[in-house]
Every structure is written in structure tokens, then in C-alpha cells.
Amino acid sequence: QVQLVESGGGLVQAGGSLRLSCAASGPTVNTNTYIMAWFRQAPGKEREFVAAIDWNGEITETADSVRGRFTIARDSAKNTMYLQMNGLKPEDTAVYYCAAQDVGTWSRAADYLYWGQGTQVTVSS
Numbered sequence: 001q002v003q004l005v006e007s008g009g010g011l012v013q014a015g016g017s018l019r020l021s022c023a024a025s026g027p028t029v030n031t032n033t034y035i036m037a038w039f040r041q042a043p044g045k046e047r048e049f050v051a052a053i054d055w056n057g058e059i060t061e062t063a064d065s066v067r068g069r070f071t072i073a074r075d076s077a078k079n080t081m082y083l084q085m086n087g088l089k090p091e092d093t094a095v096y097y098c099a100a101q102d103v104g105t106w107s108r109a110a111d112y113l114y115w116g117q118g119t120q121v122t123v124s125s
Helices: 028-033
Strands: 003-007 010-013 018-025 035-041 048-053 060-062 070-075 080-085 094-101 119-124
Touching: 003 094, 018 035, 018 094, 018 119, 035 070, 035 080, 048 070, 048 080, 060 070
Parallel strands: 010 119
Antiparallel strands: 003 018, 018 080, 035 048, 035 094, 048 060, 070 080, 094 119
16 A cells, blocks of 8 residues: 655745655555656646656656646655646645556546645745
8 A cells, every 4th residue: 555645835925936745655666666646626626637757757747737837856765756836826726636656647637546635735926
């Protein structure tokens, strides 16, 4: 069983930055080989794909809405994934979730096996 714990959320003014972390624990072979991703969900909206990264951190996919502002990375030695968020906008306000899967469509939430509890990001105007 893989467990994911997010941290780093908070309140920031528009234009500011935050770095989210997702610590994975469980069988090493799984945490080091899974695709990992960030999703977000704003009140009254569906869960939205933000970014994903492959098992060795060489291939990434980023949603159009955050490309050029958000950067995903992972440190396999620490079993930790990161989301560096720069140029934050009020519309980025949401609960951010990390997720992990072994095979599937990277941007589809239904394909992910494990989820964290989420961390709130609030961007004030």
C-alpha cells in the first residue's frame, strides 16, 4: 500500500510562489516506479490535472493552464515529488492533491491508484 502526504500549501498573494511537496511511503519498488502527478480541485468544480512526471523524473506533462508557471520534479532517493508554483493567480486557488499510478493516461484522475489527503492553496488578489 502506497501512502502519499502533501505539504506546503498556504495563503499567498497574486504573483507569489509556493512549493508543494508530496512524500510517498510504501514498497520501494512501487514508489520509485510509479507515475506521479498533481491534481487540483476548486469548490464546485471537477478535479483538474495539473502536472505529471515519470518514474525517473525525465518526462513530464503539464496542463496548459499552468505551463510556464508551474514546474514538477521528483527526488526518487527521497521518495518525494514537488510542484514549484510561480506567478500564482487567484484562479489557482484549490485543494491540491498528489496521486500515483503504475500505468494509464497521465491526465486522467480515474487512472490513479493512490491519492493524498490534499493541501489547500489560496491565492488572494
